[in-house]
Each structure stands twice: as structure tokens, then as C-alpha cells.
Amino acid sequence: MGQRMVVVGADATGLAAASQARRLRGADELEIVVFDKGNFASYSACGIPYWVAGDVTDAEDLIARSPAEHRARGIDLRLRTEVTELDPAGRRVRSHVLDTGDREWLSYDHLVLATGATPIRPPLPGIDAEGVYGVQTLDDGQALIDALESATGKRAVVVGAGYIGVEMAEALVRRGFDVTMVTRAAEPMATLDPDMGALVRKAMVGMGIQLVCDAEVTGMRTEDGRVRAVTTAENEYPADVVVLGIGVRPATDLARDAGLPLGESGGLLTDLAQRVRGHDDIWAGGDCVEVFDLVSDTLRYIPLGTHANKHGQVIGSGVGGGYATFPGVVGTAMSKVCELEVARTGLSEKAAHRAGLQFHSVTIESTGRAGYFPGAQPMTVKMLAERRTGRLLGVQIVGREGSAKRIDVAAVALTTRMTVEQMTALDLGYAPPFSPVWDPVLVAARAAAKAVRQG
Amino acid sequence: MGQRMVVVGADATGLAAASQARRLRGADELEIVVFDKGNFASYSACGIPYWVAGDVTDAEDLIARSPAEHRARGIDLRLRTEVTELDPAGRRVRSHVLDTGDREWLSYDHLVLATGATPIRPPLPGIDAEGVYGVQTLDDGQALIDALESATGKRAVVVGAGYIGVEMAEALVRRGFDVTMVTRAAEPMATLDPDMGALVRKAMVGMGIQLVCDAEVTGMRTEDGRVRAVTTAENEYPADVVVLGIGVRPATDLARDAGLPLGESGGLLTDLAQRVRGHDDIWAGGDCVEVFDLVSDTLRYIPLGTHANKHGQVIGSGVGGGYATFPGVVGTAMSKVCELEVARTGLSEKAAHRAGLQFHSVTIESTGRAGYFPGAQPMTVKMLAERRTGRLLGVQIVGREGSAKRIDVAAVALTTRMTVEQMTALDLGYAPPFSPVWDPVLVAARAAAKAVRQG
The missing domain is CATH 3.50.50.60 (FAD/NAD(P)-binding domain)
Structure with missing residues (x-):
């Protein structure tokens, strides 16, 4: 049997x-x-x-x-x-x-x-009103698309500014909606440090999204069971459609x-x-x-x-009688916001503090291609290295084309517990269409190694 | 003092x-x-x-x-x-x-x-004739550009099919020249295995470059001290300009x-x-x-x-009285051929044989973005893993946008001597615009790990 x-x-x-x-x-x-x-x-x-x-x-x-x-x-x-x-x-x-x-x-x-x-649905007044959508399943997605197509107005409010919230805000802009994003965080994408999140905010504002940070949503104002606005302690944001991206x-x-x-x-x-x-x-x-x-x-x-x-x-x-294990993660995640690529891996400053780690943090500016190559675009790389040992703790990248997948170098380095000093010698690929001769990750590693040496 | x-x-x-x-x-x-x-x-x-x-x-x-x-x-x-x-x-x-x-x-x-x-200049008849150019220095580059602008004909022959030769062939096509490339190798880019080089050849032929492989250049036919053609044992290729990309x-x-x-x-x-x-x-x-x-x-x-x-x-x-070392390289290199991105790191099959290593070799097809995402393009990844130990030995990638810099994951894995089994668990970044949920490098690692297990 x-x-x-x-x-x-x-x-x-x-x-x-x-x-x-x-x-x-x-x-x-x-x-x-x-x-x-x-x-x-x-x-x-x-x-x-x-x-x-x-x-x-x-x-x-x-x-x-x-x-x-x-x-x-x-x-x-x-x-x-x-x-x-x-x-x-x-x-x-x-x-x-x-x-x-x-x-x-x-x-x-x-x-x-x-x-x-x-999806997290805090027990706020009006949260279950018509016009309030999550985006966890295909069923959710279909319901939202139907709502967007039949909406009488063009005002959307996204609650929460995580990856899904940010991606949904952009999607709604591209659907022709006026989008307001309300978040309790200081900057969008709270898995980034605030200084890197600020770069995402700029890109979102540049797309015409109204960003309301440091704001706690207190509920939804409804009429006849239908959402009309998202309310915070200070303000009210009219909404024909509300998307919840608070997390899961x-x-x-x-x-x-x-x-x-x-x-x-x-x-x-x-x-x-x-x-x-x-x-x-x-x-x-x-x-x-x-x-x-x-x-x-x-x-x-x-x-x-x-x-x-x-x-x-x-x-x-x-x-099936085979053998495999899942050793763990290093916390790699990425997203695209308009033309901006956003990626992170390892610990943020907050997470490193919480873990009891002391660290040096450096941020460098570079480009995705050789500086003289057509289409070279800016890229910001932030790197955290443990004090004394110099072990890589985390990397965050925000930039244009070719930025996001560079995070994978850091993901491997984290997995193998490399120090930033070791990383400076990595034989990463170079050709003018793809990278400056010092890849931005190496530039960051050199800056971090210097910070570690200087104590 | x-x-x-x-x-x-x-x-x-x-x-x-x-x-x-x-x-x-x-x-x-x-x-x-x-x-x-x-x-x-x-x-x-x-x-x-x-x-x-x-x-x-x-x-x-x-x-x-x-x-x-x-x-x-x-x-x-x-x-x-x-x-x-x-x-x-x-x-x-x-x-x-x-x-x-x-x-x-x-x-x-x-x-x-x-x-x-x-640059290597083999002692062939006519190699020093007018119209034969190397491309090692800015002076060389300026001399070539001057020659291209004043050339009476539009036929260029590139001798050699390494990175520089291939990049120059494309450059000459874009300058409006009819380009023939002559190489003694079976396929262009001999730092790739021939099966991967064949993908580069197809792209080059698709650009209109005439590719002559397995051919030994015997000399240059000249008239009045000026090159007129590149000769091989079997044939002759008329040339107004010759570019040497034989290596250095x-x-x-x-x-x-x-x-x-x-x-x-x-x-x-x-x-x-x-x-x-x-x-x-x-x-x-x-x-x-x-x-x-x-x-x-x-x-x-x-x-x-x-x-x-x-x-x-x-x-x-x-x-300067400081301290730094250069621990070595893993052999990472990359190039762009028209819209094709080409990258390699570690050992090719030939180099692994020469080093006395026995290995499993796998080749997989994937895409640079989620398959359903607009603009998802094919990517071919070849991976070599040592027999028994499963240690990663080398990776070659040929594909469209987003292919080349994926080689860096392998460069770090080679540096830290990871096995392909370990690589299957790497926490590489994923978002539909940047990667399928299984990154192509992970797909290759899984295939290689399976090959190692099956001995």
C-alpha cells in the first residue's frame, strides 16, 4: 500500500x-x-x-x-x-x-x-467597507482591477509603504489614478534605513505620488458602506479606492x-x-x-x-525520501519603483543594533556603467560592516538600471561570512557597458574596510 | 631626506x-x-x-x-x-x-x-603594411579612427576573435563597414566553451558579420605598402582596413x-x-x-x-607604508555583443581538464525576468562542478539584458570555494522585473548539484 x-x-x-x-x-x-x-x-x-x-x-x-x-x-x-x-x-x-x-x-x-x-487588517472603523482592497491573492487582484475599471473617481489611497504598497502605488499611477500613500514610517520601504528610503520617496514624489509619512491611519470615512476617505489623526485623504499594503x-x-x-x-x-x-x-x-x-x-x-x-x-x-535542507536566509529583497531599482540584503542599521552588533556604516555614489559610457546612471550603495571583525552585515542599493541585482554579490558574501576587507579583492566582472572598473559594490567595500581599519 | x-x-x-x-x-x-x-x-x-x-x-x-x-x-x-x-x-x-x-x-x-x-603581431608577410591596426592604446585608437574616416572602401577584416576582436567587429559594423572576422578558433571568444561561443557566433552573424573560424591567417596581400586583403591557406578576404585582435x-x-x-x-x-x-x-x-x-x-x-x-x-x-595584498583572481570577464551579454568566470572545460579536474557540466535555459514580465529574454547558463566534491569550478552566461553581471554571484562563490549544492540555497534577490523566482544561476546550481549527486 x-x-x-x-x-x-x-x-x-x-x-x-x-x-x-x-x-x-x-x-x-x-x-x-x-x-x-x-x-x-x-x-x-x-x-x-x-x-x-x-x-x-x-x-x-x-x-x-x-x-x-x-x-x-x-x-x-x-x-x-x-x-x-x-x-x-x-x-x-x-x-x-x-x-x-x-x-x-x-x-x-x-x-x-x-x-x-x-494581509494585516487592523480593526479600524470602516476597514471592511466596500472599496477597500488587499492584494494577496489573484482573487484580490481581480477584485481590485474590477473596482478600478468601474470606479467613478480617480483618487486612490495606499495604506502602508512596504514593497507591495510602493509597487501598488506605481501601478495605480499608471492606471491614471491620483495616488496618496499614507504610512506610519518616516520613509517608504522601512526595510531600508531612512537615508536610503528617502531616495525612494524622492522617486515616488517625482512620479506624482503624494506621500504622507509619520502618519497613523485612524480609520476610513464611509458613506452607505462605501469608503470615501482615509483618516489620520491630523487629516483626511479622499479615496475612491483604498489599497491595504500594511504587511502580512x-x-x-x-x-x-x-x-x-x-x-x-x-x-x-x-x-x-x-x-x-x-x-x-x-x-x-x-x-x-x-x-x-x-x-x-x-x-x-x-x-x-x-x-x-x-x-x-x-x-x-x-x-519523497530524498534529502535536502534549508539553511536559512540573509534577507535579500528588491523592487522597482518607476525607473529606480531598490535592493537590500542583510541587516539594516536598526536590525544590527537590535542584534547587539556594533558596526561601521558607509554610503558611496557610483554609476552602473563606466562613467563615460552612454546611459551611465547614478547608484547609491550603503554598506554595514561589524566593528573590529569587519564582517559584512548588510548592503542597501538604490539606483537606476543594473542596480538591484548587484545585491546578490553581497548576499553570497553574507552567506559565506566574508569581511569587507576580503570583499575588496573580489574578481567582479567589468566591461564599460556593465560597470565602472571598480564595481560600486567594491567601492563600498573599500570605504567600509577603511572605516573598520580606522576603528 | x-x-x-x-x-x-x-x-x-x-x-x-x-x-x-x-x-x-x-x-x-x-x-x-x-x-x-x-x-x-x-x-x-x-x-x-x-x-x-x-x-x-x-x-x-x-x-x-x-x-x-x-x-x-x-x-x-x-x-x-x-x-x-x-x-x-x-x-x-x-x-x-x-x-x-x-x-x-x-x-x-x-x-x-x-x-x-x-599586442601580438605574428611575423606574417604584410603585417606591418599601412592599413593594419592594433587597438591597445589611445594612440592606436586615434590612428584607427582616422583611417576609418579616410578609408576609400568599406571592407574591414578583424583578425582574432577574443573580447577586443569581437567588440571591434561590432564597432566597425556600426561605423558602416562590411566586416569579416577571421579566427583560428572553432568559435569566437575562446575563453568560453565552444557550445557557448556558438551563441556569440550566431549573434555576430545576425549583425551581418562574416565569421571565418578554424582558419589560420597566412599573411596580408599588399599593394604599394598598403594592405589589400587578409589571406588564409584557403582563401583571401579583401580589406581596406585590418584590425588585429589576436591578443596581447x-x-x-x-x-x-x-x-x-x-x-x-x-x-x-x-x-x-x-x-x-x-x-x-x-x-x-x-x-x-x-x-x-x-x-x-x-x-x-x-x-x-x-x-x-x-x-x-x-x-x-x-x-606608502601601508599593507595590502592581491590574493588572486577567479577569471571573471564579460563583454557585450550587440544586444547579447556574455560573461564567464572560473574554469572552462578545457582549463578544468588541463588542471586535472574531473567535473560535471550542465547548461540551462532561463530568462532574465519573470517569464510573464514584459521584455523577459532568454539566458543560457553553463556551470561546471567538480566530480565528487561538488565544488563550483566555472560559470558561463550568454543572454540578453541583465545576464552579464549575474556572473558576479559565481565569482564570489568561486572565491569562497562553495559547492553547487550550497549555492542552491543562496538567498538571491527576486522581483518580477529582475528575475524569475528561481534565479537562472540557482537553476544551474540545482542542475549541477543533481549531476554531482548522480555521480
């Missing part, structure tokens, strides 16, 4: 795990059932802002593999079917088919929790109810093979787990599609 | 060394004299093809710092002055002012040899005559601080030295502007 793998959540982690397990074990050895309460599976949530902006014209384009393709590969994918209860002791889950109301218990040999994240929290209510171990953030705690701690037959990954931060040596909640996909691979290998 | 630093060669290494030493030591402590036989100093030789192409309109743009600026910083820069003899025992050099014929001996406390490289050799005749230690390539041998072996008061760097290859653990001759600049920094620190 074969075993059964039950997966809760049909996005990156869940379906990567299912696919990888299927590669390792045939249908005679392993039955695979994947539940998701939504209408879509296996899609790129990170692509939603580009869909809203119109860069991507069809939601189908965001779907990596159709339900039919998954089913053809022997994955029993059940959409619009919610898992409502976990029973780890009984090794079974309870599901609820939304369209028919059918409920049943299904037993498992391997359970994979890939329940993702839930791990969707772990089911796991909590089942007594599974959660960290400070509410994310599931796992071992290196992505098994839920204390449960050899329950695996978890993606936006519902905490990840190990290799720079600060702490657990953190960093929901990102890249981690979700890697987790799925690791889990699928484990369930 | 102060000391005197004498520098032979006023390009990247020489002037970086002089500038860095000046930063550390004032004019009262250190006199700095820099000789160069040419008309220009401190320029980007790598920019010459872009100048010829017309991307860069003025030779001045390629000059990082003018002679007057150097002199204002207390560097006694003497252009059109050739050093004709070294006397290490007497700690002096003999110079010859080309315009006046004056010759003198000058003593030194620190001698820096930054004599660069000389270290310009170390002076050093050889003075009995300084040279390696197999003819490049000077140095220690980690860039001091010539056995000579604590003679330093050398740039295109006239051999460098340590951190991947194959051997000395190699890899003339590149990046190394030259780093050498200059290291030498200047040493002369």
Missing part, C-alpha cells in the same frame, strides 16, 4: 513540494492531495502589482502551471476546498468543499502546511488550534528539513513559517516567494 | 599606485616620478571599442584624470619619455625623452613596473633584460604584495604580471583592467 501526502495550500510551497515529491515517488507509492480554499493555484503573487499596472495583461500569465497540468501529473488538486481542522494525533485533516458544503476527514502519512500569509502575518490559525509550535511572529517553527518541530510527519514552509537569519543568527518572519519555492523543494525531497 | 618612487607606465596600475602612495605619503616624504612613452596617461583602454563605435565621442572622455591633475597632486608625470633600461643592482632606471633625445639615469627607492601589454603578451622586455623573474607567459612573477620575487624594492602589476588563479591554484596571464587597478592600489599601499 502506498502512502498519502496531504498539502494545505496550493501556491509556491505547496505545489513545489507536491511536484518534487511526485518526481521522486510514483503514484503507486504516494498519493498526493492538495487543498486550497481559493480559485487559483500555483501563481506568482509577486506579479499582482504588474498585473494591476497593466504590464501583465492576463491573470493566466501569472499562473505557472494550470490545475489540469497538476492533475495530469498525478496531483489531486482540490480548489475551493478549505481545510478547517488539523488532527496531528489522528494524522488526519478535515476539509470543507465550499461549493457543495461537503465535509470530510482525510488521513495522511505526510502533512504539508503551506497556508501562506494573511502568517496564516497559522489552523496550526495554532492544533497545538503546533509557533514563534514570536506567529510563524510555524521548523527544523532544517522544514519539518514542524516535534512532528516528524508534518512539514511547513513559505509565508507561514519563520526562517533562520544567517546574519543575526535569529529566527525571523520574512515572507518571500523565493523562500517559499525553496521550502517546497526541500519538503518535496524529504517527503 | 625623502624617498623616490619611480613608476614605469602611466596607465591603470602605474597611476593608481602613484595616487595611492601619494595619499599615504606627502611630497616631503616621497617624490613620485612616472614615465610613459605614449601621449596619454590614465585612460580606459577597455573603452576604445566604444570610442571607435561612436558611443564615446571624445578620447578625453576615456581619460580618468588629466596629466595636469596628476601633476597638481604632486606626481611628476613625464609623457613621451621611454624607460630604456633597468638597473636593479644600482637601483636606477634610464629614461629617454622622445622629443628631445635627452637620456638620463634616475635613482629610485621604490620601482614600480606597470609596463602593460603589447606582457610587455616585459625591459624586465627580462634586467634579469627579473618571468613566468611561462613572459609575465613578471610577484609575491602577494605585488613585489617582484626576490626584489623587495621592485613592484609590478597590471598587464605585465602573472596572477594567481584561485580556482586552479596556478599562475596565469589574465590581462584585465580590474586587476590592473587593484594591483595599483596594493602597490601604492605597500610603497
Whole structure:
């Protein structure tokens, strides 16, 4: 008799795990059932802002593999079917088919929790009014696009200034909306230090976005159940559409109810093979787990599609009888704001302070191409190095074309715990169309190494 | 009394060394004299093809710092002055002012040899005819541009298919010439494996360049001392202008005559601080030295502007009483061919064989952006990993926008001796405009890791 793998959540982690397990074990050895309460599976949530902006014209384009393709590969994918209860002791889950109301218990040999994240919706007056949208799922995206197309006015307010908020603000501008962004942070993109966030703010203001920082949203003013404005302590911002980009929290209510171990953030705690701690037959990954931060040596909640996909691979290998681990992250993230590329990895100043690390911080200006090459554009690189040891702690880059992916050099250097002095000798690529002879990352490393030497 | 630093060669290494030493030591402590036989100093030789192409309109743009600026910083820069003899025992050099014929001996406390490289000019019939150009110096570039502007015909032949040859071929096409490239190699860019070189060939043919591979140039047919055609054993290629891009050799005749230690390539041998072996008061760097290859653990001759600049920094620190070393290279190089970006680092298959390494080789196709994102373009990544250990040995990338600088991830991984299995977990940046959720380098690492596991 074969075993059964039950997966809760049909996005990156869940379906990567299912696919990888299927590669390792045939249908005679392993039955695979994947539940998701939504209408879509296996899609790129990170692509939603580009869909809203119109860069991507069809939601189908965001779907990596159709339900039919998954089913053809022997994955029993059940959409619009919610898992409502976990029973780890009984090794079974309870599901609820939304369209028919059918409920049943299904037993498992391997359970994979890939329940993702839930947008934060603070309990503010009017937050559930018509016209207030999240952008976490394709369903959310479609609802927002429908709303934009039928909106009577052209005023949009984005609440929150994280990556998704900033990307959505740009998408709304490109849709022809007057956009106001309200954030409690001092600058947009709070995973950057404020001095680097200020560069993002300038670009956003340059696009015509009205940016309201240091402002706490107190609620939504509504009329007839429909949002009319976003209110703060000091002011009111008229809105035909409101987009919430306040962030997400791990969707772990089911796991909590089942007594599974959660960290400070509410994310599931796992071992290196992505098994839920204390449960050899329950695996978890993606936006519902905490990840190990290799720079600060702490657990953190960093929901990102890249981690979700890697987790799925690791889990699928484990369930399929192979071996793989997820050693951790260094905190790499990037985004595009109009023509500005923004990237970060490692610790920000705030995170380094919190970790008890003392450090030197340097910021340099350079260009993405040789200075004399046509189209050479400015790039700002900020680098943090630990005091005394000189270990690289973090890098932030804001600049034009060719800026963002330079962060990957720092991601590898962080992973391998290089010092900034060692980095100065890195044999990075050079040709005038791609880089000055001293790559901006090397210029920053030299400045940081000098700061470390001078103590 | 102060000391005197004498520098032979006023390009990247020489002037970086002089500038860095000046930063550390004032004019009262250190006199700095820099000789160069040419008309220009401190320029980007790598920019010459872009100048010829017309991307860069003025030779001045390629000059990082003018002679007057150097002199204002207390560097006694003497252009059109050739050093004709070294006397290490007497700690002096003999110079010859080309315009006046004056010759003198000058003593030194620190001698820096930054004599660069000389284009290879095989002793073929007609190689010195009028109309045959090298592209090593700004003087060469100006001579070529003058010739292109006054040429009566529009047929150009490029001999050699290295980076410079390929860049020059494109430059000539953009100047309106019919270009034929003749190379003895099977494919252009022999620092790539032939399967990757074939992708470059296709792009070049697509630009209208006639590519003649596996062909040995036997000479130039001339009339009245002027080149008319390039001849091979089988054929003849009419030419109004011929550009030599056969490669370079270290310009170390002076050093050889003075009995300084040279390696197999003819490049000077140095220690980690860039001091010539056995000579604590003679330093050398740039295109006239051999460098340590951190991947194959051997000395190699890899003339590149990046190394030259780093050498200059290291030498200047040493002369100035500081401390710095140049640990070595991993062989990173890149170029742009029309819209194609080409990059490589580490060992090619041939180099790995030669080093006695057994390896697995994988090649994957991906895209530079998320597949659904507008403008996503194909990218081919080839990766070599050592058999058994799985250590990364080399990467080659050919693709469109955003391809080349991805090589830097591999450069850092090679420097830190990562295995491809370790690389699969790298936290590289992701956002749809910049990368698929699995970066192409990660896709290649996964394929390579699988190949290693399967033995």
C-alpha cells in the first residue's frame, strides 16, 4: 500500500513540494492531495502589482502551471476546498468543499502546511467597507482591477509603504489614478534605513505620488458602506479606492488550534528539513513559517516567494525520501519603483543594533556603467560592516538600471561570512557597458574596510 | 631626506599606485616620478571599442584624470619619455625623452613596473603594411579612427576573435563597414566553451558579420605598402582596413633584460604584495604580471583592467607604508555583443581538464525576468562542478539584458570555494522585473548539484 501526502495550500510551497515529491515517488507509492480554499493555484503573487499596472495583461500569465497540468501529473488538486481542522494525533485533516458544503476527514502519512500569509487588517472603523482592497491573492487582484475599471473617481489611497504598497502605488499611477500613500514610517520601504528610503520617496514624489509619512491611519470615512476617505489623526485623504499594503502575518490559525509550535511572529517553527518541530510527519514552509537569519543568527518572519519555492523543494525531497535542507536566509529583497531599482540584503542599521552588533556604516555614489559610457546612471550603495571583525552585515542599493541585482554579490558574501576587507579583492566582472572598473559594490567595500581599519 | 618612487607606465596600475602612495605619503616624504612613452596617461583602454563605435565621442572622455591633475597632486608625470633600461643592482632606471633625445639615469627607492601589454603581431608577410591596426592604446585608437574616416572602401577584416576582436567587429559594423572576422578558433571568444561561443557566433552573424573560424591567417596581400586583403591557406578576404585582435603578451622586455623573474607567459612573477620575487624594492602589476588563479591554484596571464587597478592600489599601499595584498583572481570577464551579454568566470572545460579536474557540466535555459514580465529574454547558463566534491569550478552566461553581471554571484562563490549544492540555497534577490523566482544561476546550481549527486 502506498502512502498519502496531504498539502494545505496550493501556491509556491505547496505545489513545489507536491511536484518534487511526485518526481521522486510514483503514484503507486504516494498519493498526493492538495487543498486550497481559493480559485487559483500555483501563481506568482509577486506579479499582482504588474498585473494591476497593466504590464501583465492576463491573470493566466501569472499562473505557472494550470490545475489540469497538476492533475495530469498525478496531483489531486482540490480548489475551493478549505481545510478547517488539523488532527496531528489522528494524522488526519478535515476539509470543507465550499461549493457543495461537503465535509470530510482525510488521513495522511505526510502533512504539508503551506497556508501562506494573511494581509494585516487592523480593526479600524470602516476597514471592511466596500472599496477597500488587499492584494494577496489573484482573487484580490481581480477584485481590485474590477473596482478600478468601474470606479467613478480617480483618487486612490495606499495604506502602508512596504514593497507591495510602493509597487501598488506605481501601478495605480499608471492606471491614471491620483495616488496618496499614507504610512506610519518616516520613509517608504522601512526595510531600508531612512537615508536610503528617502531616495525612494524622492522617486515616488517625482512620479506624482503624494506621500504622507509619520502618519497613523485612524480609520476610513464611509458613506452607505462605501469608503470615501482615509483618516489620520491630523487629516483626511479622499479615496475612491483604498489599497491595504500594511504587511502580512502568517496564516497559522489552523496550526495554532492544533497545538503546533509557533514563534514570536506567529510563524510555524521548523527544523532544517522544514519539518514542524516535534512532528516528524508534518512539514511547513513559505509565508507561514519563520526562517533562520544567517546574519543575526535569529529566527525571523520574512515572507518571500523565493523562500517559499525553496521550502517546497526541500519538503518535496524529504517527503519523497530524498534529502535536502534549508539553511536559512540573509534577507535579500528588491523592487522597482518607476525607473529606480531598490535592493537590500542583510541587516539594516536598526536590525544590527537590535542584534547587539556594533558596526561601521558607509554610503558611496557610483554609476552602473563606466562613467563615460552612454546611459551611465547614478547608484547609491550603503554598506554595514561589524566593528573590529569587519564582517559584512548588510548592503542597501538604490539606483537606476543594473542596480538591484548587484545585491546578490553581497548576499553570497553574507552567506559565506566574508569581511569587507576580503570583499575588496573580489574578481567582479567589468566591461564599460556593465560597470565602472571598480564595481560600486567594491567601492563600498573599500570605504567600509577603511572605516573598520580606522576603528 | 625623502624617498623616490619611480613608476614605469602611466596607465591603470602605474597611476593608481602613484595616487595611492601619494595619499599615504606627502611630497616631503616621497617624490613620485612616472614615465610613459605614449601621449596619454590614465585612460580606459577597455573603452576604445566604444570610442571607435561612436558611443564615446571624445578620447578625453576615456581619460580618468588629466596629466595636469596628476601633476597638481604632486606626481611628476613625464609623457613621451621611454624607460630604456633597468638597473636593479644600482637601483636606477634610464629614461629617454622622445622629443628631445635627452637620456638620463634616475635613482629610485621604490620601482614600480606597470609596463602593460603589447599586442601580438605574428611575423606574417604584410603585417606591418599601412592599413593594419592594433587597438591597445589611445594612440592606436586615434590612428584607427582616422583611417576609418579616410578609408576609400568599406571592407574591414578583424583578425582574432577574443573580447577586443569581437567588440571591434561590432564597432566597425556600426561605423558602416562590411566586416569579416577571421579566427583560428572553432568559435569566437575562446575563453568560453565552444557550445557557448556558438551563441556569440550566431549573434555576430545576425549583425551581418562574416565569421571565418578554424582558419589560420597566412599573411596580408599588399599593394604599394598598403594592405589589400587578409589571406588564409584557403582563401583571401579583401580589406581596406585590418584590425588585429589576436591578443596581447606582457610587455616585459625591459624586465627580462634586467634579469627579473618571468613566468611561462613572459609575465613578471610577484609575491602577494605585488613585489617582484626576490626584489623587495621592485613592484609590478597590471598587464605585465602573472596572477594567481584561485580556482586552479596556478599562475596565469589574465590581462584585465580590474586587476590592473587593484594591483595599483596594493602597490601604492605597500610603497606608502601601508599593507595590502592581491590574493588572486577567479577569471571573471564579460563583454557585450550587440544586444547579447556574455560573461564567464572560473574554469572552462578545457582549463578544468588541463588542471586535472574531473567535473560535471550542465547548461540551462532561463530568462532574465519573470517569464510573464514584459521584455523577459532568454539566458543560457553553463556551470561546471567538480566530480565528487561538488565544488563550483566555472560559470558561463550568454543572454540578453541583465545576464552579464549575474556572473558576479559565481565569482564570489568561486572565491569562497562553495559547492553547487550550497549555492542552491543562496538567498538571491527576486522581483518580477529582475528575475524569475528561481534565479537562472540557482537553476544551474540545482542542475549541477543533481549531476554531482548522480555521480
